[in-house]
Amino acid sequence: MEARPSTMSPLLKIRAERDQMSAIERRIADFLLEEAHLLRDYSSQQLANALKISQSSVVKFSQKLGFKGYPDLKYSIGEAIARGDGADGNGGNGGGGEPVGEDAHSALAENLWYIKTRAEQETRLINPSTGIDAIAGVIGKAGKVFMIGLGEDGIPARAFAMRLSMLDILTVHHFDTVLMTASIATATKNDVLLVFSEHGQQTNLCKISRQFRERQGNVISVTRHSANPLRAHADHSLLVSAHDERAHIEPLIYQSALRHLLDMIFVLLCESGKGRLGQLESNLDRIRNLMEP
Amino acid sequence: MEARPSTMSPLLKIRAERDQMSAIERRIADFLLEEAHLLRDYSSQQLANALKISQSSVVKFSQKLGFKGYPDLKYSIGEAIARGDGADGNGGNGGGGEPVGEDAHSALAENLWYIKTRAEQETRLINPSTGIDAIAGVIGKAGKVFMIGLGEDGIPARAFAMRLSMLDILTVHHFDTVLMTASIATATKNDVLLVFSEHGQQTNLCKISRQFRERQGNVISVTRHSANPLRAHADHSLLVSAHDERAHIEPLIYQSALRHLLDMIFVLLCESGKGRLGQLESNLDRIRNLMEP
């Protein structure tokens, strides 16, 4: 049993999991995020009353998050508030110790980076390290790696595909379900399919995943941390948590957090020995030769 | 009755009152002052056992100090510890930075993020905000925006192109110098060309830039912060600073810093009024419609 949700702010964790929650759980989560400071005088029963739900739901909520029970959650949130963590949006710069930028641009840049940092932390929390290892292992041992991502999801897919190619991992990348359907006809047991889809709702991608699994391939989904059919069809899944109320900001931080996750896996692959780094070096050399002279 | 012992740290209060306490109370006080961090997993009964006293003494102790009861005291001490208050005497980690992650993965992830953060800061420093404004202005007013980037440089180019399209900015993106050469035949005065090239050494890209300028277009180079020919041929330039001795890491942070820079520009464009956000919204809606039903 996991003793406690790491040393990280429980509020961060709650935000991270929020998407994957049921309606009632979300009610609790929102209350905690908004009104955390009121929690001190709330018993689980009172909290349940305030939200018009049953007391047991509150307890189960706490346990699902990895706390021993409601009092443990409450205690932990108390700590977080005292620390100035989370909750207030971007408020008192609590953690980083960065000096505040003097001009508008610096402020904007810092703020954006701060949000990205939070998303990265949330994302880290929801991807168990055993899962990441497993995924790195599967990719490292794969025969062929197939990748697909539509629209904006195609970008990280392509970036990751390039990276893998540099490690001499045979990678096939498509922007297109039709081409991909054709490609996976050649898939066999040791192959891997990475499916990128922020919301995981495309039925076409689900179909492709199913076909791929019928051929004994390993499917890895890469989606937002929400319940979604794509994830359900996958052997492994990578999850991303990234939130901002502004619709034009959210995609930026989604991509940033995802990128970091993939970077992690790339680094793990690089450092998994087996001369990966040597392969990378020689590929870089060849590219340099091609470009410069 | 005093609802709560003011806002003063409970540990201070305990120390203050310690001298006027009975022997047993003093036992409790000392334990709390010394071992406050253990309190989290102690119920009033357990604490009593540990001190070989009765549970009711613990409760009465709490109430005497002005707390509603034992849980209230416990909560309050939890806050105090989180705040770094009193107790530990030597001030521990000075109150600054983040706690170090517990497992290898967290450490790796945090370290990588730290390096990215540094690169972002460096990058911010070398791009004058006037330059960024100018570039955002040029793009915002452009007729067509052309983009090119070869190999890995194609990825941020493509990502940025997608973003601009969402703002109803007409964008043409190529991975290929040949196609690009053809495309820019249509370029005119208000058009913009963004050239992505980490090292800025490709002569083909320089040529394209030159041709583009001959047609009165605006050329923006996106390169590393080094003296390079591409930059020399551009009207504006975006610069990226990203360093790491490990060859497999450096590209990651280069991309990250670059991405952030482009994100900044995107946000500036979004917030430059003129109904940009509205356009973005409606584009997002249309995409959602296309994907889901």
Place this chain on the structure above:
DNA sequence: TGCGTGGTCAATAATTTATGCTTCGACGCA
């Protein structure tokens, strides 16, 4: 010695939390 006071504890009442069981609704699959 006898009395009042303050402190402690064991027993128990009250409250709070955790769990088992049941029902309900969503979803995948045939």
Place this chain on the structure above:
DNA sequence: TGCGTCGAAGCATAAATTATTGACCACGCA
């Protein structure tokens, strides 16, 4: 469409924790 499975929510209740009560003891003082 219908069926089976699964998870989520609530109710009832068991378990635990916490708060209170009253008895007992030690001590100071008249």
